[in-house]
Amino acid sequence: MLRFLSLFAVIFALAVPAAAQDTTVDSRAATGGAQTLADILERQEGLKVDDAFRSEATGNPDVAAPVSDQLGTLGGASDPELWRAFRYGSADISTQNRGPAATTVIQDGGMWWLEFREGALLQIAMYLLGGTLVALTLFYLIRGRIKIDGEKTGRTITRFKAFERFGHWLLASSFIVLGLTGLFSLIGRKVLIPLFGHETFSFLAVGSKWVHNNISWAFIIALFIIFFVWVVHNIPDRTDLRWLAKAGGLFGGEHPPAKKFNAGQKLIFWAVIVLGGSIAVSGLSLLFPFEINLFGHTFSTLNGWGVPGWFGATELPYPLSPQEEMQYAQLWHALISLILTAIIFAHIYLGSVGMEGAFDAMGKGEVEEQWAREHHSLWVQGVLGADPVEKENSK
Amino acid sequence: MKPFILALLALVVISVGANQILMNSGFSSADASTSDKSVRLSD
Numbered sequence: 243m244l245r246f247l248s249l250f251a252v253i254f255a256l257a258v259p260a261a262a263q264d265t266t267v268d269s270r271a272a273t274g275g276a277q278t279l280a281d282i283l284e285r286q287e288g289l290k291v292d293d294a295f296r297s298e299a300t301g302n303p304d305v306a307a308p309v310s311d312q313l314g315t316l317g318g319a320s321d322p323e324l325w326r327a328f329r330y331g332s333a334d335i336s337t338q339n340r341g342p343a344a345t346t347v348i349q350d351g352g353m354w355w356l357e358f359r360e361g362a363l364l365q366i367a368m369y370l371l372g373g374t375l376v377a378l379t380l381f382y383l384i385r386g387r388i389k390i391d392g393e394k395t396g397r398t399i400t401r402f403k404a405f406e407r408f409g410h411w412l413l414a415s416s417f418i419v420l421g422l423t424g425l426f427s428l429i430g431r432k433v434l435i436p437l438f439g440h441e442t443f444s445f446l447a448v449g450s451k452w453v454h455n456n457i458s459w460a461f462i463i464a465l466f467i468i469f470f471v472w473v474v475h476n477i478p479d480r481t482d483l484r485w486l487a488k489a490g491g492l493f494g495g496e497h498p499p500a501k502k503f504n505a506g507q508k509l510i511f512w513a514v515i516v517l518g519g520s521i522a523v524s525g526l527s528l529l530f531p532f533e534i535n536l537f538g539h540t541f542s543t544l545n546g547w548g549v550p551g552w553f554g555a556t557e558l559p560y561p562l563s564p565q566e567e568m569q570y571a572q573l574w575h576a577l578i579s580l581i582l583t584a585i586i587f588a589h590i591y592l593g594s595v596g597m598e599g600a601f602d603a604m605g606k607g608e609v610e611e612q613w614a615r616e617h618h619s620l621w622v623q624g625v626l627g628a629d630p631v632e633k634e635n636s637k
Numbered sequence: 638m639k640p641f642i643l644a645l646l647a648l649v650v651i652s653v654g655a656n657q658i659l660m661n662s663g664f665s666s667a668d669a670s671t672s673d674k675s676v677r678l679s680d
Contacts, residue, residue: 404640411644455650498656530664562665605638 270295281437299323342532344566355569363573364429367580374584378591385492388597390613398608399625407607409467413514416461420517421583423450423457428576443579471516476511481620502621510589517582524575529567536572538562558568 270278275295301319319327327333329348337344356525401616402410426434426446435443482505488498490506503511529536541558546551550557562570593600599613614622 311642408644408647412642412647415644415648452656453652456656459655460648460651503652607640 268377272369273339275299288484293330299334299620300327300330300332304585324430340423341564346563346565350565350566351563352569355566356571357572358617359576360432362588363576364432366577367425370580370584371587374587378587378596382591382596387595388492390610391616392612395611397611398606398609399611399614399622401603401609401614402470402607404469405467407604409464409471410604412460413468413518415462416457416464418592419457419520420454420461421579423454424576424579425448427454458522458525458529465515465522468511472503472511473515476508478505478508481505482508487544497619499619500617500621501624502618505616506592510585513585514632515583517585518580521575521580521582524571524578526576531568532564532591535562535564537574 246441272278277291281291301323303318306318324333325348328335330349331351332345333347335345336346400524427450430443430447430450433448438446479501481499483499485498485500485505488496490504491497523534524536527536539563541559541562545557545560559566593604599610602613603609611622
């Protein structure tokens with residue numbers, strides 16, 4: 243019995259302080275109304291923390307002391323309370339600026355965007371662009387340059403007319419400049435300032451912003467030109483399935499038949515039109531801040547259809563503040579641009595060092611007839627008529 | 638080669654032209670978001 247009582251005494255002695263500790267940790271009163279250990283632990287676990295104890299502690303002007311008293315000149319709110327009101331958007335602000343976001347002095351909800359833009363987004367850019375360049379280099383080392391298999395004829399066929407090449411080069415040159423200046427804006431603070439210093443980066447940043455904003459119009463015009471000039475030749479058909487089934491003849495040595503554009507080129511075309519169009523629209527949203535809001539309505543529609551639930555995700559945020567619209571537009575603009583840039587790396591590779599005779603198509607507009615017969619046999623038949631030898635064999 | 642040179646020329650012309658049009662059309666952020674109605678003229 244004595245043993246039992248002593249065991250009970252030990253358990254009781256250990257349990258009481260533990261229980262006392264639990265109650266003091268979670269008590270808001272114990273921290274004087276500030277955040278508790280439980281709040282900190284929840285935040286560290288990425289859980290949603292109820293900020294009401296902070297967001298609602300913004301003072302009360304109705305019970306303010308007269309201006310002649312101590313604290314009276316602040317109108318019933320201390321400095322911390324005033325800053326909290328700024329942070330949670332409840333401060334009564336009067337400003338000369340008439341922009342939609344003028345009264346949001348501190349946007350607390352934008353921290354995730356800032357952290358993503360300065361961290362994960364830069365890593366995505368590095369892995370996507372760097373990875374594509376490494377993959378293309380490896381492909382070149384393994385496969386080598388794709389050569390013209392047959393004997394060259396010395397004759398050429400007009401592949402692209404002058405206006406087609408003008409549209410292509412307008413799009414290509416504007417895209418390259420936009421890509422470089424866009425990367426300056428995206429990674430400049432992290433990469434260029436340590437390399438060149440603040441003053442040089444400032445000059446580059448101001449210049450690249452001007453160039454990026456204004457060259458964008460040339461990109462949009464070129465996008466329309468190539469769409470209208472080439473869309474007819476880029477409608478998918480059965481030839482593309484056969485071409486894709488043989489991977490375009492990249493590895494087998496066989497050349498699957500193709501029309502003016504093969505399935506690979508059609509994929510590039512539609513990637514440029516769809517992704518380029520999306521970059522252009524999100525770019526316009528950034529060029530005219532708060533005028534073109536793309537994401538709030540889209541998120542609301544997707545939520546209505548239950549799309550986030552299909553992937554086990556919670557509902558997309560809605561409504562969005564003006565700053566959030568711009569933040570989503572910036573992330574979308576950057577991510578889609580990075581994806582399109584990686585695709586264009588592959589396009590540039592195959593159109594230059596990757597394939598013998600390919601650059602002539604855009605460089606001179608004329609291609610070696612044998613090259614055309616190997617890579618676009620159906621197109622050549624349409625332009626020149628069937629090969630005399632093939633015609634003979636088919637009899 | 639000529640289409641390439643023409644494309645570069647067009648790139649410059651479109652960029653400078655677009656900038657001039659926007660600058661002279663009141664599309665700058667300053668023009669779009671400020672107002673003279675809230676200027677405090679006196680204490």
